[in-house]
Amino acid sequence: MNILITGGSSGLGKSIVEMAAKENHTVYFTYRNHKENADSICSQYSNSISLNCDFANSKNLKEFLNKIPDFNLDVLVNNAYSGITLGQHFHKTSITEFQEAFQNNILPLISITQKCLETFRKKKSGKIITVLTSALVGTPPMGYSVYAATKAYIAQLVKSWSREYIKLGITSNAVAPDFMETALTEETNDFVKDQIKDGNPLKNILTTDEVAKVVMNLMDASPQLNGVIIPVNAGINIL
């Protein structure tokens, strides 16, 4: 299969890129800053192709969008996230922070998905897999209003896509992982990590490889599996 993974240079995206490359798929992945990570993945897997794009830069994004039809894609994994998870209490959060989260995450994800749908609609098949968060399960942690609201907006898109394109054999599903140790969460202190570990029924912190395996299963799944959001959190709660 031809697969595009956004934000494949680190964390969860890197795990997905590596697993897909090991299965001999052709793997296109984007990165923003970490060229050295991207180069190292490409030198290890000759079937992986890195593309530099900062989704917050409209010219950059447009150039990237123009390349997508050439990839003849079968799968899109919407994984990249621009910004931070833990912010301030809602009343201290500026309007600009909400605007930036929308501008840098939701709008690029919409443009990329629309562009991939051009290929999927022609092929009458395709899989859209989107990375959400278990912060959507129950009540989000304190300071998560921007992050959780951004992901909640995307969760609704995931469901709309599943409704609108299934007749063309195109599915849309998502994963909603619990906390993983990545660059996005590197400022989390040990006390909070211990609490997360303690709250997990398996007494483990979820790894990016564990979530990547769920994403790989979604790539292989029958189109009968559509419109689902899979929490990956050892069943702490249900979505």
Ligand SMILES: NC(=O)c1ccc[n+]([C@@H]2O[C@H](COP(=O)([O-])OP(=O)(O)OC[C@H]3O[C@@H](n4cnc5c(N)ncnc54)[C@H](OP(=O)(O)O)[C@@H]3O)[C@@H](O)[C@H]2O)c1
């Ligand atoms: N870590 C967690 O606890 C957790 C839990 C649930 C869900 N998630 C979700 O998992 C996904 C991956 O996150 P992660 O934890 O693996 O974080 P990460 O290691 O920081 O990876 C984020 C990726 O997104 C790319 N990126 C960031 N800003 C970008 C921008 N403006 N334009 C283009 N690409 C950009 C980064 O590229 P560069 O590194 O090259 O800059 C990187 O490849 C996100 O959707 C996140 O919300 C994470």
